[in-house]
Amino acid sequence: MSSETISESPKTNARFLLGLVALFLGELRDGLTMINMQSAFLIVSKQYTEKQAGILFFVFGMSQFLFQTPAGYIMDYTDRKVFWLGMASVVTTLLTLLTATTAQEYGANLGFMVFLKFLQGGVTALIPPGLNSITQGIVGSVGMTRQVSNNEMRNHFGTAIIVLTGSLIAFFTYPDIGTLFIVSPIACAGVVFFLMKIRPEDIDHDAARGLKMTSDTPDNSKSVASAQQYNLTEDNGVPSASPAVLENHPSFNVGFGQKDGANATASDMEPHAASPFAVLRDTTLLTFIIIVFLFHTSNGTVLPLVMQTLAIGEGRTGILMSGLCIIVAQTFMVGSAKICGEFSGKWGRKSLFLIGLFSVPVRCLILFVLTGIKNAQDETSVILQVLILSTQILDGVGAGVFGTMYILVTSDISGGTGRFSLTLGLTTAAMSIGGTVSGYLGQALAQDMGYQKAFMILGFLSLIPAVAYLVFMPETLSSEEKQTNMQMTTIEEAAENEETSETKTSQPTIV
DSSP: OOOOOOOOOGGGSHHHHHHHHHHHHOOTTTSTTOHHHHHHHHHHHSOOOHHHHHHHHHHHHHHHHHHHHHHHHHHHHOSOHHHHHHHHHHHHHHHHHHHHHHOOGGGTTHHHHHHHHHHHHHHHTTHHHHHHHHHHHHHOGGGHHHHHHHHHHHHHHHHHHHHHHHHHHHHHHTTOOGGGGGHHHHHHHHHHHHHTTSOGGGOOHHHHTTSSSSOOSGGGHHHHHHHHHTTOBOTTSOBTTSOOOOBOSOOSOOSTTOOOGGGOOTGGGSOBOOOHHHHHTOHHHHHHHHHHHHHHHHHTTHHHHHHHHHHTTOHHHHHHHHHHHHHHHHHHHHHHHHHHHHHHHHHOHHHHHHHHHHHHHHHHHHHHHHHHHHHTOSSOOHHHHHHHHHTHHHHHHHHHHHHHHHHHHHHHHHTTTTOHHHHHHHHHHHHHHHHHHHHHHHHHHHHHHOHHHHHHHHHHHHHHHHHHHHHHOOOOSOHHHHHHHHHHHHHHHHHHHHHHHHHHHTSOOOO
């Protein structure tokens, strides 16, 4: 028996490995880090009060906020992006396990727990810019729409698996549910395993920083070659796939005393990374940062309030229902991410983003009505519980669209600056501080005014970022980029078909 050498399957390419990394990584809070499950564990098994748990996760959110922008700068500056992402994954997993094993009843060692959450917030700040800069380094900015959508789909699907597994473990081990965190190191092992299979030459660090549109990597070679056939060029007429002399490490110059216009030398006019100060002068970016903050201020606390509405006084069933809140949302986020990937490059970013933003006030209105009905009942019916749970479908639309689109809009805004990770750090920092403020605001409203009024107030607040995006934000996807995205989709499909046919013709022949 003999066989011919089989060419390497296209499924072993860097983009496929990147998708597997995203699958095991899950979302920042509910994936590998399991933040909401940590909260449930501390309250149920360690008799923490809601305020004690709130203090811990306020510290976690503030730490993320403080370290997010420096983390983005690190990812722009370093060529060891895979190492930093792997390190962050391992350390956040260890801190999750340390939380589960060292937490004492009634918050006896609350100070130590606060320290752990501060460290964990800082470490997880490396994850969003790490994953997305590696993504842009592999596919280039012209490939971001499709790949970010794919990453987000796998993030959400991975989170659903992690939370479902953890919830089932918690259900069967109630009330001592600490063993649920065994899921975190298993997921971390998957992250590290597939990260290590991404080769250094798979990442074009100039493309990762946003200095050029396409990535000159082996995995991207067919798309680049085909792009040259379509004559896809930069504004200066140089083909986007062509190499250029770049100052490819961001400097530590914050932007004062820079030369421009007639005072600039020839070397000053070469492509180079913009200064952080120049990035911060972009009014579109500043507007977007404010909208991101306001969105998460209004939306971040809705999920915990829904979980509490279903869980309080329900024992082990309440723990399972809390997990189902996350699972339902994450399942529909997969579909939202796919739709964003399929159509945002054709229709533009704004229309899809607005659908996500306006879904939050609709969701809060429905919850306002349903909690009013619940308050009027002596015992919550199963049908009403299912209806409240079903509002998480709209969470899948709102947060699902936002999770994909904010990365794409950030990529659009930062294009050509060489500061993609720094810019993403700024928008993610706004997201972190918004979520942190939201957590305290929502709990305070629910405690002082009741859940029904809390949903009403949050619904009105969520209208502000939606209307602000409608009125003040431009369409960030240019007509040229829209045309390029459509062409690149055709190119990638043709390349995939070619690879598939090559693989079929190279199947082993059995003699």
